[in-house]
Amino acid sequence: MKNKNRPISPHLQIYKPQLTSILSISHRFTGIILYLSTFLISFWLFCIAFNNNLKIILDSFFFSNFGKIILFFITFSFIYHFLNGIRHLVWDFGYGFNIKNVYLTGFIIIILTLALNIYIWFF
């Protein structure tokens, strides 16, 4: 019964969605978004260093609505990944592992992420 192509963990398609699993997969997903956004930062650095025309085009893009939506998702991902990363580090030191605390900190992370993101963009 050897099947070389069997899926390795975690099986997202059959796993029942719960707050804990959603937060865990979001941590990875936001990590990927943040990795891709480093391309943007690198390109922006290149533009401001070498090419002023490209910089103007890039600036006008990020002042447009579409650009703002992209920036919104990047700040959202950053805040979420940052806060949830701290939660993971606290777990790694052996604290907050019981079910009640896992859910409680999960809720706190969601509320803090939303609050901070709204504060950054609207105040």
Added chain:
Amino acid sequence: MINSLKKFCSFGFSKDGSSQWIWQRISALLLIFLFSWIIFSLQKLLINFTTDFYAWIKIPINMILFITLFIVVMHHSTLGILNIFEDYIQSKKKKKFFSTLLKTISFLIIFLSIFSVWHIYSEII
């Protein structure tokens, strides 16, 4: 002892999972401090960002910490995505191909960023 030192010195890129795990945490801890620093120092520049950024990056300590931040970010995210590849790509050949591709892209991004920052830093206004 020598073996665990070797694993540690691989910066998480050895085939051993524990060194990857440890380096992911070390870089995460470093990033908490570096990001706290950069958020507090860059928020002062928000009114006229690009012009003020030129002046800000020309201060040597800012330039060094900014480059350090960029390297640690790329290290942390490359290790993270390698971990995702480990979990979701079954074929060993594909895994090796994508891992090499990822490391190459990350290296190029680091190189491009340091090159750009150094260019701004050494430019005479």
